[in-house]
Amino acid sequence: MWKVGNGEGIHVWRDRWLSNGVPINCNRAVAADFGIEKVSHLISSLIGGWNRTIIEMIFPPTTVAEILAIPLPHQRGPDMLFWPDNQHGNYTTKAGYRFILGVKASSVASSSRAAQFTAGFWKAMWGSDSLPRCKELVWRCCQGAVPIRAELVRRGIAEYPICPLCEETEETIDHAFMSCSLVRRVWFASVLSVRMEENTTGLGTFLQELLVCADMVVAGKVCSLIYDVWEARNRWVFDGDPFDCRRVLQRAVSLSPAPASSSSQGCQQRSFASSWLRPPEGRFKLNFDASVLGDGSAGLGMVVRDVDGMVLAAATESNVCVLSPVQGEALCMRWAIALAIDLGFRHVLLETDCLQLFDMWRSKGRGRSYLATMVQEARTLSCHFDFIDLCFVRRSGNSVADYFARNAVSYGQRVWVEDVPPAVLPLVNGDILSSAPVV
Ligand SMILES: [Zn+2]
Structure with a gap:
């Protein structure tokens, strides 16, 4: 492409x-x-x-x-030509092979329900870093072939369509794997930190958008998580074993295939901060976040804080068009860095809650995709700084930037210097308190 x-x-x-x-x-x-x-x-x-x-x-x-x-x-x-079906945009024989597998899989799965999925999706799904049984379940979800209560009622097998977990509404595939309040908690607390909104589009659209731009590891985590949710739901329905968000996630870790020994460079064990941490003395921490709406538009937010957690600057930008959430995050990073240069910051620790972006920044690969190009452009801007690096924090540690991103539509294009809207003060103070230096 x-x-x-x-x-x-x-x-x-x-x-x-x-x-x-x-x-x-x-x-x-x-x-x-x-x-x-x-x-x-x-x-x-x-x-x-x-x-x-x-x-x-x-x-x-x-x-x-x-x-x-x-x-x-x-x-x-x-x-320039690039290979559209992986994150970096570089063609490899392996990528071509996975593409062909995807085409094969999609020609097998050519029912009307599966028609919404692209070859790139099947390739990412079957090639993901997860156990075969996880992939098979995702495949069945895409086919609508999971014995969910609403489906059993429709086929006259069962009479009671209500979700066994929340007991609030009908158990459909979308509800059971995404919008159920208990399941939403699992997605959010997972390493993927996905925030499911109540009116999220269906599971199919969600998976399609997420997997085509994800790498094998992230795609694998998505497939494993779906499997774990289903297994935990069944343990509750058939064994009376309560559905517990934390236990589901603990199992998710044990289900992932062991990391390949070739890539065991000591960085497999990744523990990330889940709350905001103050930057080291003499540096500024710049948190940024993008909030992508259903229509493909995004709001961007950023906030710069010092070693005491005080806000030195914040900004919003709205009405940005993006192709995917991760692209929104990359665009946001490029925007935030350019703004930091204008505002005169020279020692900056960037912080994102997007694992894919973080991995892309770390890999320093010279990819050909739009995403890779944006990360490269952000890196090029780095020469304006005496110090700059990107670190990762879980979503819960990025709440101030997230606030600005989500409210960017109402703020529009705006910059605050040593001042913030009153509504965000509780979040700022929360970060200051939770990151207080230990005496
Ligand atoms: Zn439910």
């Missing part, structure tokens, strides 16, 4: 530069009037970004959203 640089080498109607292949349902007459042939014709030389007006006249809304979410690089280089 083509990655847009300056757009001069990509033909809008013939080349594959959008995820679903060449654009369809377009207003070709308008496109012809404007002489649109190359992707560069859709980029405004005046504002240096996408020409939204023209794009909206030509393409259907879903395509518009995808185009606007393509991050144009700060340095407009030539267009």
Whole structure:
């Protein structure tokens, strides 16, 4: 697939530069009037970004959203081919093999329910770092072939469709694996730190979006977690063993396959802070977070604090288009770093709650994907600092940045210096108290 640089080498109607292949349902007459042939014709030389007006006249809304979410690089280089189905965008024989496996799997699983899943999804799912029984269950979820209560009632096998865990609503696949209040707690407390909203789109959409941009390890964690939730639910239904969030997560660890010995470089055991920690003397901690809404728009938030936990600066940005949550986080990092430069910070410890972004930053790989390019651009900006690094904190330790991200829509584009909105003070004070230096 083509990655847009300056757009001069990509033909809008013939080349594959959008995820679903060449654009369809377009207003070709308008496109012809404007002489649109190359992707560069859709980029405004005046504002240096996408020409939204023209794009909206030509393409259907879903395509518009995808185009606007393509991050144009700060340095407009030539267009480049990348491999779209892995995080780094680099082609390897292994990636090709996994792709073919995915195509095979999807041709087997071609029921109407499974049709929403792309080859990239199946490839990521079957190739994930999890036990076969976990993958098989995820596959059955995608087929709608799990004996969930609502389904048993529909088939006349059972009479009672209510969720056995929360006893609040019908047990559907979406409810049992995502939106049940007890299950939401598991997702959130897991190493993935996924915050399921009550109105989250279905499990299928969620998995599709998450897995196609995840690496094998993250995809494996997702599959294992789904398996563990199902197993714990069954232990409660059939053995009367209460569903306990912590125990589910403890099992999740034991179920993961043992790490391959080739990669045992001592970093397999990862314990991350779950609360905010003060930066070392002389450094500033910059927490950032992106909040992606269902329509593909995102709010960005960042906050800079000193060794005493005092807020020196905070900012929000809204109405940013993104292709995926992790891309939103990468965009947020690039934005936050640029802002830190403008605000004059020179010793900065960045902090994210996005494990994929953290891994990408650590790997220093020169990938070809949009995500990899954004991380590289963020790294390039690092030369403006005397010290800069990125660390990871669990979601619970990133609550102030999360607040700004979630409220970015109402704040709009805004910067606070040595001042914060009153509503965020309890979170700031909470971080100060929980990170108090031990006397
Ligand atoms: Zn429930």
